[in-house]
Amino acid sequence: MTSVLGISAFFHDSAACLVQDGVIVAAASEERFSRRKGDAAFPAQAAAWCLEQGGLTASALDAVAFYEKPILHLDRLFESWLETAPRGWRAFLKGGPLWARDKIDLDGAIRRGLSDYTGKLLWCEHHESHAASAFFPSPFAEAAVLTIDGVGEWATATMGMGSGASLRLTHELRYPDSLGLLYSACTYHAGFRVNSGEYKLMGLAPFGTPRYLDRMLRELVDLRDDGSFRLHRAPFGFVDGLRMTTARFDELFDGPPRVPESPITQRDMDLAASVQQLTQMIVQRMVRSVVRETGVRDLCMAGGVALNAVANGTLKREQLVDRLWVQPAAGDAGGALGAALLAWHRYFGGARHRDSNDTALHDTMHGALLGPSFSDDVIAADLAAQGAVVETLGRDGVVQRTAECLATGGIVGWFDGRMEFGPRALGARSILADPRKNDMQERLNAHIKLRENFRPFAPAVLAERAHEYFDGIEGDESPYMLQVVPVRVDAPPLPAITHRDGSARVQTVTAARTPGLRAVLEAFAARTGCPVLVNTSFNIRGEPVVHTPADAYACLMRTDIDALAIGPYFVVRTAQPTVGDARWHVTLEPD
Structure with missing residues (x-):
């Protein structure tokens, strides 16, 4: 078996991804472990977790693939500083030492970060990493490919085509035109x-x-x-x-x-x-x-x-x-995944993995649920360590209790299975609420997310009923919450997810991708007739999405979330012995 670890690091949103024989085994952002939003440090904890999922140590890897080529990046920086001299000297004096300290010896930094790894280290171009993350996991045998971001080494946007296990970029836009x-x-x-x-x-x-x-x-x-x-x-x-x-x-x-x-x-x-x-x-x-x-x-x-x-x-x-098809971890974190896949296909000549259940809209991202999960025993131990009072209902019981709470106006933190890879909550680390409530958007912003009042919330909808509520979505066309479409004017009103311009960023939900969220939506629809829920990330302003059961419990206690649904357990905030204690005081970080 060929094992490749992809790494993105040292700018923002550091991450690691393990690919074995072309299959994405695990992927996670360092911020979820370190609890520093957008963490740019070497993803030591994320990488260690990915290796653990593959049953490997770093020494057993066939290669480590880094998501960009630092020499080309440095070339662009120095050329920019020289071109704009003497004005650019201020930027050089600030940025140059940072590169000298942290980024010139990336080879050494990566090897040290992986416990003195001595194996093969491959360097991928930034936008090729993005392009690989977009095409190779996609449901398409052949597709046009477009990448657009701030800047990689020199490129700021590229276009090309993927076919089978090959990928070729043919055009690029270059810095500073971005x-x-x-x-x-x-x-x-x-x-x-x-x-x-x-x-x-x-x-x-x-x-x-x-x-x-x-x-x-x-x-x-x-x-x-x-x-x-x-x-x-x-x-x-x-x-x-x-x-x-x-x-x-x-x-x-x-x-x-x-x-x-x-x-x-x-x-x-x-x-x-x-x-x-x-x-x-x-x-x-x-x-x-x-x-x-x-x-x-x-x-x-x-x-x-x-x-x-x-x-x-x-x-x-x-x-x-x-x-x-848009890569759900489209930013720099997804570059780790793209670099690993690019190395597998281009360096090792590996075949493209195709799921045996492929359909026109089925990809190989496993619903983007590529991060850590926790056993029932670990969840119970973590909650007990926090002094939590819990109800043990079993998984079916938790689904029904969650739907009941939501249908009566409650807000529930939903913690289920493997954590999402990428910035969107997709039903593993989510806050759920009733989209029909006129005051729900304000409640969520002011008392849960603790953020600006203009910020909208996204709907999760049963895929086969998406067309009843949203224009331009048929079936499971938006599984990763990456398309904004008009809310149908003839549908029942959903004020909590309808933005100022009558639009919504839709997530279509199937049992194959997110069975837990699907079960809650079905139970909620059975009670209310509405197949839609508010789905927003399980965190507060300035913090990464919750990772562990302890993180989830802390978020419950620091906000006005009514309950936490986690594994077979249901935790009601007002039943907790420390509700209102100073230990749950929130100090917001700017975001």
């Missing part, structure tokens, strides 16, 4: 954190009007019909400075960046609406180009911009593609 960095610059200017706040900007966009769009097309980008573009340098500071935007950007968009945590203004909303509209325009042009170049209308996507579910949702609606 859709991801353009979107991040607007994220920064709207007062949100770069590399984590972009999804906030996407959620804020429906509250504004795109009144800056023409100005962006005139002053920020020189956009071509094929989706390629050049950024105008003057408004941006990420090449030669220490800020994402400059005074010129301030002039163009009516003032300096919003101070983080200060009130959001109409300017911020309109900026969000404008860059979101521009992003959709660019993505659609790129998709037209890759479909035209390849002659294939099935599309796979990855890279951070592929997490822009609003843009994704337009692609089938505009009839640009026939079928769309």
Whole structure:
């Protein structure tokens, strides 16, 4: 058996993935173990867990594959600093020592992080890692491939084609012309954190009007019909400075960046609406180009911009593609998975793994449920160590009790099986609620998630009934919550999941992918007639999604979640002996 460990690290969202004979065995982000959101450190704990799942030590690996080529990355940094001298010297003085300390000896850092691993170490290009993560696990034998993010080594977007076990990228857009960095610059200017706040900007966009769009097309980008573009340098500071935007950007968009945590203004909303509209325009042009170049209308996507579910949702609606598959861990964490698969196919010449139950929409990501799980005994011990009062109901009993609680307006933390790989809660580490309640969106934001009140929530829906509530979704077309589509105006109202513009980011649920969540949806539908639930990640603002039973119990006690459903156990918050104790006081971290 050939075993390859994929690693992404040292920028943000570090992760590890184990692939054996082309099968994805395990994948996890380091942040879930370290409890540091977006953790960029070497994923020592995630890697150790992945190896354990394969019954291996690092010395038994056939190769370790890293998700980018650091020498090319360093080449881009030095060339940028030299090109912009003397202005770029400030960036060099800050960034150069960090590279010298942490990133030049990546070979040594990786080997030390894997207990002095001495075997083969393979370096993959950043966007090839993204492309491999998009195509190889997809349900398509042949597909067009598009990757878009901030920047890898030099590339900021690539297009190409996958067929069988082969993958070839044919076109690329290069730094500093980057859709991801353009979107991040607007994220920064709207007062949100770069590399984590972009999804906030996407959620804020429906509250504004795109009144800056023409100005962006005139002053920020020189956009071509094929989706390629050049950024105008003057408004941006990420090449030669220490800020994402400059005074010129301030002039163009009516003032300096919003101070983080200060009130959001109409300017911020309109900026969000404008860059979101521009992003959709660019993505659609790129998709037209890759479909035209390849002659294939099935599309796979990855890279951070592929997490822009609003843009994704337009692609089938505009009839640009026939079928769309987006890697659920589309950001840098997914690069670990892509690097491992790329090494298996390209270096080892391995065949592409195809599930024997393949259908037109069945992939090999195992529902993205690739992370740790916990036995009933471990769950019981962890809860007992916290002093929890639990009801032992059995799994069927927990499903029915959860549905009953939800149907009567309760909010339940749902902890079931293997943890998700990627940023979306898909029914393993989720908070569930009734989408029909008028006050539920406000309750969840204010008292559970402890975050901004404009933030929307996503629906999970029985796949075969998705078309009753959402336009543009037929059957199991959106299993990973990566398409935003209109909520049907003739459907029963679901105010908790319907965003300002009448849209929702839909997760279609089947028993094959997420049997536990499916069972709760069925039980809830039997009680209420509604086959839809609010499904949001099991965490509070500034923290990673819960990992262990102890993490889940702490989140229950620190918020107004009504109950925790975990394995065969049901835990009611108000029945806990330490409810209200100071130990559960929340200190929010900026996100």
